[in-house]
Amino acid sequence: MRRKRNLAVLLAVLAGLLGIVGLGQTAHAESRARLATGLHISDGRLLEGNGNDFVMRGVNHAHTWYPGETQSLADIKALGANTVRVVLSNGHRWTKNSAEDVAAIVAQCKANRLICVLEVHDTTGYGEESAAASLDQAADYWIGLKSVLTGEENYVVINIGNEPWGNTNPAGWTDPTVAAVKKLRAAGFQHTIMVDAPNWGQDWQGVMRANARTVYDADSTGNLIFSIHMYSVYDTAQEITDYLNAFVTARLPILIGEFGGPPDQYGDPDENTMMATAQQLKLGYLAWSWSGNTDPILDMTTDFDPNKLTDWGKRVFNGPNGIAETSREATVFGGGSGGDTQAPTAPGTPAASAVTATSATLTWPAATDNVGVTAYDVVRVSGGTETRVATSTGTTATVTGLTANTAYTFAVYARDAAGNRSARSATVGVTTQQGGGSGGACSVGYRVVGDWGSGFQGEISIRNTGSAAINGWTLGFSFANGQTISNMWGGTPQQSGAAVTVTPADYTATIPAAGSVTVGFTANRGSTNSAPAAFTLSGSACATG
Numbered sequence: 001m002r003r004k005r006n007l008a009v010l011l012a013v014l015a016g017l018l019g020i021v022g023l024g025q026t027a028h029a030e031s032r033a034r035l036a037t038g039l040h041i042s043d044g045r046l047l048e049g050n051g052n053d054f055v056m057r058g059v060n061h062a063h064t065w066y067p068g069e070t071q072s073l074a075d076i077k078a079l080g081a082n083t084v085r086v087v088l089s090n091g092h093r094w095t096k097n098s099a100e101d102v103a104a105i106v107a108q109c110k111a112n113r114l115i116c117v118l119e120v121h122d123t124t125g126y127g128e129e130s131a132a133a134s135l136d137q138a139a140d141y142w143i144g145l146k147s148v149l150t151g152e153e154n155y156v157v158i159n160i161g162n163e164p165w166g167n168t169n170p171a172g173w174t175d176p177t178v179a180a181v182k183k184l185r186a187a188g189f190q191h192t193i194m195v196d197a198p199n200w201g202q203d204w205q206g207v208m209r210a211n212a213r214t215v216y217d218a219d220s221t222g223n224l225i226f227s228i229h230m231y232s233v234y235d236t237a238q239e240i241t242d243y244l245n246a247f248v249t250a251r252l253p254i255l256i257g258e259f260g261g262p263p264d265q266y267g268d269p270d271e272n273t274m275m276a277t278a279q280q281l282k283l284g285y286l287a288w289s290w291s292g293n294t295d296p297i298l299d300m301t302t303d304f305d306p307n308k309l310t311d312w313g314k315r316v317f318n319g320p321n322g323i324a325e326t327s328r329e330a331t332v333f334g335g336g337s338g339g340d341t342q343a344p345t346a347p348g349t350p351a352a353s354a355v356t357a358t359s360a361t362l363t364w365p366a367a368t369d370n371v372g373v374t375a376y377d378v379v380r381v382s383g384g385t386e387t388r389v390a391t392s393t394g395t396t397a398t399v400t401g402l403t404a405n406t407a408y409t410f411a412v413y414a415r416d417a418a419g420n421r422s423a424r425s426a427t428v429g430v431t432t433q434q435g436g437g438s439g440g441a442c443s444v445g446y447r448v449v450g451d452w453g454s455g456f457q458g459e460i461s462i463r464n465t466g467s468a469a470i471n472g473w474t475l476g477f478s479f480a481n482g483q484t485i486s487n488m489w490g491g492t493p494q495q496s497g498a499a500v501t502v503t504p505a506d507y508t509a510t511i512p513a514a515g516s517v518t519v520g521f522t523a524n525r526g527s528t529n530s531a532p533a534a535f536t537l538s539g540s541a542c543a544t545g
Helices: 013-018 071-078 098-110 133-143 170-186 207-219 238-251 271-281 311-316
Strands: 040-042 045-047 057-061 085-087 115-120 156-159 193-196 224-230 254-259 284-285 305-309 351-353 360-363 374-382 384-394 394-399 407-416 428-431 441-451 455-464 475-478 486-490 490-496 499-504 518-522 535-537 539-545
Touching: 013 374, 040 535, 057 071, 057 455, 071 098, 071 374, 071 441, 071 539, 085 284, 115 133, 115 193, 115 311, 133 384, 170 207, 170 271, 193 254, 207 224, 207 238, 224 238, 238 254, 284 360, 284 441, 305 311, 305 499, 351 428, 360 407, 374 394, 374 455, 384 394, 486 490, 499 518
Parallel strands: 057 085, 057 284, 085 115, 115 156, 156 193, 193 224, 224 254, 254 284, 441 539
Antiparallel strands: 040 045, 351 360, 360 394, 374 384, 374 407, 407 428, 441 455, 455 518, 475 499, 475 535, 486 518, 490 499, 535 539
């Protein structure tokens, strides 16, 4: 459902991002009386009404195009999210979501203990997209919903308009944004307001970054948060960290309101840095999107089925710095301090079945909880370390991406809606069958992303050039100059001297035909840092380049 950005525009990213005017270092000193006791901004942070810091961890859901998929909210919650960004229409381009429909969505968010970010999608690409609505028209839509939104300030954030300016004259974004914020405040809205950047949300020319202080100061309440959308423009770690740190340094609130990870014809977003930096800076992120995209590359589930997570979905929910690992429920629902603090009982001992060379199905007796168990996390146990390999809302899960003829140990945790986690279950041992995944036809690309003299960050892209999917793989290569891997995401490395083998993470285990997965790492190096000369995938030689 997303409009693709113009390739020529994206190629100009360096000139845009590196030439941006700074935000300023000093926070605005004006004292403002708050209109609401719900979600609000203080000193650049999003807080709940009780002053608790709230960090959004969630996904986008295309409700306006799929109004019958309301079960998705419960499914998104069960996988650990604390927030959902809901796509709505004011009727300018798509079927208008009525006040009754919006009230029902808010009620379902609350029933599923999710903070609800509501956005008007019709504004997407205004000024370049001729069919787009203006921010003023979006503001009128929100005013028409005032009767169903008043009183929901603890639970609802109003995202005035999605990506409300295209690439044509993006400097024109500032004044309409200020006007829309003022219009909503004049109408009596007390909610935290979210504003998206121009340049189709990616702000590659730095207009929002340069004018953020002006927009923020225009809000008489100070309860305003900026949203940057990170796709192919943000394909290096420096671009991501520079942008987010500029707002944090200026004490201006920001989150990543949309982001993607899978590469497309416009580039390869660096989702690992996005998620890691958001976690480090305690900033929110909302991944695009649950299901139903015209191009399914950004679907996190197949056909809205939470039991059919795609590689992108597995990355967002179960990968490093992912939702399951970092999400904390809003305390307004009774979680956290002063709420539900009782953890579920430990699940029963898991049993293994349907063991193949690359996968195994685990089943376990259910845990119990004083309120209710919402999900189970399956972990691989290796000595004193654990790695999450699957999440399930029921008492069974299939672990994929395993290596043939290899012994594994697995265990299970239960967790409830408040984020309380049980003690670990007893473990079960599994040895995969002989055979392993087939390397098939493959090509491998290797590049150095960043270098600081004594170390560097690298990236390995593994492409399946065959006609059938690769399910489970082992990558092999050797360093030429004594390099040693210190950290890796997207896979697990083992290194003996120069030789390195990499097995996949759960979210990179399957490489579809004509598709690819990416593994990133940091490593130590000496004075020379040559690229590996050859790569194998499950024993088969791969092309390079």
